[in-house]
Amino acid sequence: xxxxxxxxxxxxxxxxxxxxxxxxxxxxxxxxxxxxxxxxxxxxxxxxxxxxxxxxxxxxxxxxxxxxxxxxxxxxxxxxxxxxxxxxxxxxxxxxxxxxxxxxxxxxxxxxxxxxxxxxxxxxxxxxxxxxxxxxxxxxxxxxxxxxxx
Amino acid sequence: xxxxxxxxxxxxxxxxxxxxxxxxxxxxxxxxxxxxxxxxxxxxxxxxxxxxxxxxxxxxxxxxxxxxxxxxxxxxxxxxxxxxxxxxxxxxxxxxxxxxxxxxxxxxxxxxxxxxxxxxxxxxxxxxxxxxxxxxxxxxxxxxxxxxxxxxxxxxxxxxxxxxxxxxxxxxxxxxxxxxxxxxxxxxxxxxxxxxxxxxxxxxxxxxxxx
Numbered sequence: 001x002x003x004x005x006x007x008x009x010x011x012x013x014x015x016x017x018x019x020x021x022x023x024x025x026x027x028x029x030x031x032x033x034x035x036x037x038x039x040x041x042x043x044x045x046x047x048x049x050x051x052x053x054x055x056x057x058x059x060x061x062x063x064x065x066x067x068x069x070x071x072x073x074x075x076x077x078x079x080x081x082x083x084x085x086x087x088x089x090x091x092x093x094x095x096x097x098x099x100x101x102x103x104x105x106x107x108x109x110x111x112x113x114x115x116x117x118x119x120x121x122x123x124x125x126x127x128x129x130x131x132x133x134x135x136x137x138x139x140x141x142x143x144x145x146x147x148x149x150x
Numbered sequence: 151x152x153x154x155x156x157x158x159x160x161x162x163x164x165x166x167x168x169x170x171x172x173x174x175x176x177x178x179x180x181x182x183x184x185x186x187x188x189x190x191x192x193x194x195x196x197x198x199x200x201x202x203x204x205x206x207x208x209x210x211x212x213x214x215x216x217x218x219x220x221x222x223x224x225x226x227x228x229x230x231x232x233x234x235x236x237x238x239x240x241x242x243x244x245x246x247x248x249x250x251x252x253x254x255x256x257x258x259x260x261x262x263x264x265x266x267x268x269x270x271x272x273x274x275x276x277x278x279x280x281x282x283x284x285x286x287x288x289x290x291x292x293x294x295x296x297x298x299x300x301x302x303x304x305x306x307x308x309x310x311x312x313x314x315x316x317x318x319x320x321x322x323x324x325x326x327x328x329x330x331x332x333x334x335x336x337x338x339x340x341x342x343x344x345x346x347x348x349x350x351x352x353x354x355x356x357x358x359x360x361x
């Protein structure tokens with residue numbers, strides 16, 4: 001009887017220990033999802049400060065003045081341009097979902113590469129988008145190549 | 151008491167309480183804002199001064215345009231990225247509510263007339279998707295615009311180099327009645343305040359229909 005109880009307790013302990021090790025060892029998947037969450041939360045706050053005035057909190061834009069982000073073929077197909085234009089702004093006409101938009105977007109030169117990565121991660125993982133983490137390394141690489149916008 | 155008497159009594163009570171209720175519901179008129187001058191038995195209220203501006207279709211817009219109309223006025227500029235997009239989002243909500251109301255108009259003044267030309271305002275209105283006979287975007291002499299903002303509408307509008315976009319202005323929406331009097335002031339960047347404005351427009355319409 002006693003040995004049964006001991007065996008039961010031991011088995012339970014082993015199972016819990018295994019579960020603990022599995023959950024708390026920093027596996028790659030886990031790490032990137034925590035990072036994604038961190039980027040997303042900070043990106044949301046930055047989006048509200050710098051972007052939502054024009055593009056709206058729900059990303060719906062405003063008429064043909066400010067293009068929508070919540071559903072946007074431009075965003076889906078031109079991720080590098082989007083990263084560049086967050087920092088350097090945009091002039092001239094662009095076509096989003098088949099409609100022309102032609103109001104200049106002001107640059108935000110004071111944003112750091114990390115902040116741009118956070119904003120990009122937020123807008124690319126909310127509404128209809130699920131692109132996953134956009135890392136600061138990717139953003140720095142992209143930003144160093146958008147010379148024509150600088 | 152017989153049954154018939156009871157019925158009469160109950161019906162009578164219903165009628166009396168109904169009358170009391172309707173007399174309570176009669177709403178108070180909206181306040182009239184600004185200074186007033188009492189001369190004998192007459193009270194002279196603050197009214198919007200005469201003006202003459204040009205709208206997005208190059209038409210002249212003056213007090214005559216708003217004769218016997220209720221209108222909502224604000225001050226903005228197209229290149230503003232701080233509060234104007236919020237104001238325009240909210241004004242567009244007002245527009246959607248009053249589009250079918252023939253007695254209500256909207257009037258947006260640019261405070262950057264050097265940049266906001268008639269052509270630019272036309273493009274802006276068209277991109278918002280609004281009709282020019284309903285929502286006038288006007289430009290004109292800069293001093294005239296600043297002057298009417300400050301002295302007629304009690305709204306802040308001036309150049310200020312220390313501001314990020316170079317202008318200092320309030321996000322206020324002003325509700326003007328058909329006698330050119332200010333009947334309400336609302337924060338055009340706040341949804342709840344604009345809900346109040348939409349309700350007050352209806353109140354003003356009811357006030358007009360009672361006269």
